[in-house]
Amino acid sequence: MTEEVLTQVHPLEPALRTERLPHIWCVGCGLGVALGAFASTILENKFDLDKLAVISGIGCTGRMAGYLKVDSFHTTHGRAIPFATGLHLAKPEMKVVVFSGDGDIFGIGGNHFIHAARRNLNITVICVNNFIYGMTGGQVAPTTPLGANTTTTALGNYEYSFNIPLLAAAAGATYVARWTVLDIIKLRKSIQEALNKKGFSLIEIISPCPTLYGRLNRMAAGVEMMKFLKEHSVFKKDAKLEDAAITDGNQIITGKFLDLEKPTYLEMYESSVGAKIKQMKYEKMLAEEESCQEC
Amino acid sequence: MKEDPIIASGAHFMSGNEACAEGALAAGCRFFAGYPITPSTEIAEHLAERLPEIGGIFIQMEDEMAALNAVLGATWGGFKGMTATSGPGFSLMMENIGLAVMTETPCVIVDVQRGGPSTGLATKVAQGDMMQAKWGSHGSYEIIALSPSSPQEFFWQTIKAFNLAEEFRTPVIILADEVVGHMSEKVIFPSPDRLVIKNRKLSRLTPAEYHPFQVNGNGIPEMVKAGDGYRIHVTGSTHDYRGYPFMTAEAQANLIPRLVNKIRDRKDELIDAEEKDCEGSEVVVCAYGITARTSYYAIEKARESGIRVGQLKLNVVWPFPEKVIKKWASQVKAIIVPELNMGQMVLEVERSAGGKCKVVSVPHPGGDIHRPEEILEAIKKSIK
Numbered sequence: 001m002t003e004e005v006l007t008q009v010h011p012l013e014p015a016l017r018t019e020r021l022p023h024i025w026c027v028g029c030g031l032g033v034a035l036g037a038f039a040s041t042i043l044e045n046k047f048d049l050d051k052l053a054v055i056s057g058i059g060c061t062g063r064m065a066g067y068l069k070v071d072s073f074h075t076t077h078g079r080a081i082p083f084a085t086g087l088h089l090a091k092p093e094m095k096v097v098v099f100s101g102d103g104d105i106f107g108i109g110g111n112h113f114i115h116a117a118r119r120n121l122n123i124t125v126i127c128v129n130n131f132i133y134g135m136t137g138g139q140v141a142p143t144t145p146l147g148a149n150t151t152t153t154a155l156g157n158y159e160y161s162f163n164i165p166l167l168a169a170a171a172g173a174t175y176v177a178r179w180t181v182l183d184i185i186k187l188r189k190s191i192q193e194a195l196n197k198k199g200f201s202l203i204e205i206i207s208p209c210p211t212l213y214g215r216l217n218r219m220a221a222g223v224e225m226m227k228f229l230k231e232h233s234v235f236k237k238d239a240k241l242e243d244a245a246i247t248d249g250n251q252i253i254t255g256k257f258l259d260l261e262k263p264t265y266l267e268m269y270e271s272s273v274g275a276k277i278k279q280m281k282y283e284k285m286l287a288e289e290e291s292c293q294e295c
Numbered sequence: 296m297k298e299d300p301i302i303a304s305g306a307h308f309m310s311g312n313e314a315c316a317e318g319a320l321a322a323g324c325r326f327f328a329g330y331p332i333t334p335s336t337e338i339a340e341h342l343a344e345r346l347p348e349i350g351g352i353f354i355q356m357e358d359e360m361a362a363l364n365a366v367l368g369a370t371w372g373g374f375k376g377m378t379a380t381s382g383p384g385f386s387l388m389m390e391n392i393g394l395a396v397m398t399e400t401p402c403v404i405v406d407v408q409r410g411g412p413s414t415g416l417a418t419k420v421a422q423g424d425m426m427q428a429k430w431g432s433h434g435s436y437e438i439i440a441l442s443p444s445s446p447q448e449f450f451w452q453t454i455k456a457f458n459l460a461e462e463f464r465t466p467v468i469i470l471a472d473e474v475v476g477h478m479s480e481k482v483i484f485p486s487p488d489r490l491v492i493k494n495r496k497l498s499r500l501t502p503a504e505y506h507p508f509q510v511n512g513n514g515i516p517e518m519v520k521a522g523d524g525y526r527i528h529v530t531g532s533t534h535d536y537r538g539y540p541f542m543t544a545e546a547q548a549n550l551i552p553r554l555v556n557k558i559r560d561r562k563d564e565l566i567d568a569e570e571k572d573c574e575g576s577e578v579v580v581c582a583y584g585i586t587a588r589t590s591y592y593a594i595e596k597a598r599e600s601g602i603r604v605g606q607l608k609l610n611v612v613w614p615f616p617e618k619v620i621k622k623w624a625s626q627v628k629a630i631i632v633p634e635l636n637m638g639q640m641v642l643e644v645e646r647s648a649g650g651k652c653k654v655v656s657v658p659h660p661g662g663d664i665h666r667p668e669e670i671l672e673a674i675k676k677s678i679k
Contacts, residue, residue, distance in 0.1 A: 017528070020539060050524040055368075066528055066540060071521040073371065074530035074540070076394050079364045082356060086328060086365035087521060089352050090372025094522045115357040273347050280348070 015039040015049065017069050024063055028214070028222020030181035030207030031060060034128050035067060037184055038099070041191040042070075052095045055084045057109060060134040060209075061101035061127075068099075078109030081116045081125065088123050092266055095124070095195055102129040102143040106162050110142070117171035117200045119265040124194045124201045127164065130209035131249070138212030145249030149216040163245040164204045165257045174199035176258040178244065180206040180229045183254060190256065199264050206233065206252055301349060304486045311446040311475045312337035312379075314482045315405060316345065318453030319377050321484070323492055324403070325351035326376035328365035330358055330384055333417050334473040335407035338379040359384035363391040367400045371529065373520040375457060379405035381473075382415065385424055386431070392466055393432035394531045396554060399508070399516065401460035401495055403453065405469045407476040408584075408635075410661035420473035421661025422584055422635035428468045429613050435551055437558035439565060440468040440613040442583040446480045452610070458493040459565070463557060464515050470612060472635065474585040474664060502526065507538040508550075514557040558614060566616040570623075572598075573605030578674050579623050580631045581644055583609035585664055590633060593670035604674055612640065620647035624654075629677035633657035633670045653677055 010018070016039060025031045042052060049070050056065035058077035065072035071094075075083045080098045088096040098105070105113050105127045116123065132150055133139040140150040140157055143164070147156045165176045175197045179187040187205065194201035208214060208225030219225045232252050236243075239255030246252050263271070302321045309317075316338050319327070327346060329339040339355065346353040352369070356362040359380050366376035380388060385406045395402055410416025411423045424431075428440045439459050443449040449471060456467040498505050498517035507527045508516050519525045532540035533547050558565070573579055578597070580590045587608040597604045607623065607630075609616065620643075624630060629652055632641040641656040648654050657673045659665050 017539075049526065051522055053521050063540075066530065069526050071371075071526055072528045073368075074528070074532060075364065075367075076390055076531055079360060079391065079394075082328075082361035082364035083368040085354070085356070085361070086326070086368025086370075086376070087372050088368075089354065089365075090326065090369040090374045091520075091522045094372075111357055112361055115361070277348050 012036060012039040012043065015043050015069055017067055020067055023067055025060060026211040028208060028210035028225065029060070030130070030205070030209075031064070031128060033181040033184065034126070034205050034207060035064060037187045038126070038191055039068065041188045042195070045192050047095065047195065051093060052097065053087055053091075054097045054099050055080045055087070056098070057100040057104035058135070059101040059104050060130070061099065062104060062135070064099040078104055078107070078112065080104065081109060081112040084123050085116060085121060088121055089266075092122070097195070098123065098125045100127060101134070102127055102131070103133045103141045106164060107142045114167070114171040117168055117173040117202070120172055120174060120200045120262055122198060122200070122264045122266065124197070124203070126191070126194075126203045126205065128205045128207045129164065130207045130213060132209055132213040134209050134212055138216055143246070145246055147248055148213070150213075151216070161246060163241070165202070165244040166241040168202040169241050169258050172200065173202050173258065174260050174262050175201035176241075177202070177256040178204040178206065178254050180233045180252065180254060181208065182226065182230055182233070183235070186235070186254075193259070199262055302484045304484045307482050307484065308479060309446060309482050310337060310477055310479045311443070311449040311471065312407065312477065313341050314446040314450040315379070315453045315469070315471070315476075316341035317484065318450040319403070319457065320345060320349070321490055322375065322454040322457035323494070324375045324377050324457060325349070326366065326369040326374040327351070327378065328354045328356050328362040328369070328376070329378050330356055330362050330380065332381045332384045334409055334476050335379045335381045335405060337476070338405060338407075359387040360391060363388045363395070363402070363404065366402050367391065367395055367398070370400050370402055371521050375401070375461070377403040377405065379407065381407050381409045382411045382424055383413070385427065389427075389431040393434060393436070395466040396432065396436045396438070397531045398529050399464040399554070400466070401464050402466050403456045403460055403469065404466055405453070405471060408470060408472040416662050418473070419662045420585065420635060420664060422470070422472055422586065423639070423661060425470060425612060425634070425636065425639045428470055435555060437555045438468060438613050439463065439465060439558060440470050440611070442470045442609060442612045443475055444584050444587045444608070445475065446478060446482045448610070449475060450482055450484070454490065454492070458491070461493045461495045464495065464518065465558065470584065472584045506536045508534060509536045510553065514553050514560070562614045563618070565611060565614055566619065567610040568616040568619045569608040569610060570619070571606040571608065573607060573623055576603040576605035577628045578602060578631060578677055579605045579607050579627050580633065580670065580674065581607040581609065581620070582633050583612055583640070586633050586635060589665045589667055590670055592667035593674060596667065596671050597674045602674060602678060609640070615643045615647070617647040620644055621649065621651070624648035624651035627652050629653035629655055631655045631657060631670065631673050631677060633659070633665050633673070635659045635661045635664065
């Protein structure tokens with residue numbers, strides 16, 4: 001008689017490339033939480049994993065695509081969104097998600113972001129914002145709060161940071177939300193909403209980076225950074241975009257900032273160019289029929 | 296005979312850029328992403344009109360980095376894709392040419408060359424991107440690049456570029472130039488049955504058996520499409536047969552030589568150097584693109600004056616036809632290399648000739664084409 005071996009299967013296993021674990025992220029990093037939230041959302045809501053693609057750029061969050069057991073692409077720095085654009089247009093029936101970091105999407109890839117939002121492509125962008133360039137060792141990012149120490153602003157950051165939700169809304173996004181990794185229930189619900197949203201959706205996830213941002217700003221332990229996010233984030237039901245700026249990091253407004261309906265890129269295409277082509281083909285067919293009758 | 300619905304077979308009068316666009320359609324290209332830039336824009340404009348009516352996709356992106364990336368994304372969605380640009384845009388594409396090489400994503404990149412560096416001569420001809428096409432992206436890799444010298448050749452080479460991209464799973468570059476792009480000539484589209492179209496090898500393995508970068512005999516892995524249940528991982532990082540990143544010297548040693556050798560090992564079947572009157576000649580003019588045509592007149596004049604001159608026209612510039620150059624170098628007194636740059640491919644000719652004959656550069660900074668007399672002068676001087 002063979003002995004029965006009992007093994008516990010992790011509930012997220014169907015969505016993860018378990019052979020790639022453990023992941024590369026540091027102790028206390030929020031990326032694992034973001035990954036877990038995404039994986040549990042797609043499993044719980046029974047999204048077809050064969051019809052879901054995740055595209056990442058470069059950086060700590062850039063490794064996200066590699067852990068998810070879906071069609072996943074790890075592209076060049078900042079270029080996840082244009083890659084996703086091509087894939088979405090080729091496979092409009094798939095859910096295409098860009099999962100990448102603040103430096104990747106809003107630093108080197110900023111232009112791609114605003115144009116994808118402007119076009120209202122039916123894709124979801126999840127940006128994990130840890131206020132810093134993590135993978136390269138803690139340099140200032142376009143999201144670093146004023147006064148914060150980084151390895152390239154040793155005396156404190158003096159550059160204004162992006163108000164990401166306001167930027168996304170101004171560029172044309174139809175769904176904009178921000179959560180910290182502590183808001184796990186709201187985050188999961190938001191991921192579900194964004195994936196089901198017809199149009200360009202953005203979720204900003206504020207994540208602790210104790211190894212670099214924390215260490216340089218007197219919060220070296222993961223728990224200290226978590227405590228900081230808990231104390232300084234404020235959930236607002238009717239969160240206003242103008243209030244979303246994270247100026248000095250002492251007030252982080254979370255919530256759903258925008259959720260509106262607007263025809264998508266492909267819908268716009270279908271109703272203008274597509275309609276004209278159909279008309280042209282119809283007229284051509286009529287003309288051909290006519291010429292046939294004449295002969 | 297039934298008319299092909301995609302391209303209208305028969306004789307047309309059209310520019311090189313339009314011929315390129317039609318060639319792409321004939322090859323099965325159904326996705327184009329681009330960014331406007333002189334002198335390549337007509338390719339985008341033509342495809343913006345033609346693609347939607349045959350069920351293809353055209354998108355004008357925000358820059359050339361985005362354009363090439365969108366092509367790569369669409370290619371993994373199962374499409375054949377192309378982008379077209381000129382010098383400044385070609386520079387921006389270098390990053391993602393590397394991504395296409397590393398992820399073995401078939402695609403076609405057309406560079407209608409203009410005067411550089413920088414903005415340079417935006418509307419005028421040059422051939423200054425020859426070495427950039429070979430070396431422009433960082434790291435060690437091999438590239439395939441073609442060079443047309445007429446609208447008709449532009450048409451055929453675009454089809455060939457797609458076939459090679461699909462077969463070798465690599466980006467293929469077409470190094471055209473402003474004159475070839477903008478000149479209008481007779482272009483004959485073949486009947487559909489004369490077209491040879493190659494498509495990437497799609498795997499028949501089940502998702503459980505399949506690994507995206509598992510190679511068979513010829514060093515080229517089989518592809519699948521996103522959305523077909525294979526749940527592949529594709530990365531620009533050094534990766535193993537599963538497509539997973541591996542940051543080790545061993546992983547690099549397993550991957551990079553394979554990527555390089557899948558092209559290097561088949562160099563002989565890839566090269567295409569047209570030899571005309573080379574047998575028994577004392578001088579050979581080696582040229583490509585529009586400069587190959589400029590050379591005709593000089594060669595004719597030289598022959599009239601009694602000099603035995605042959606021509607070597609490079610239709611494929613990368614991989615470089617070393618063996619062909621080597622062969623003629625040991626039989627002629629001199630090889631003349633006119634080109635619309637300050638001396639690029641001449642370095643390859645010198646290297647391949649290995650001192651067996653004189654190699655004479657006829658450089659030109661671009662802006663217009665060589666006067667045939669300059670080439671004639673060089674021919675005459677070389678045999679003195």
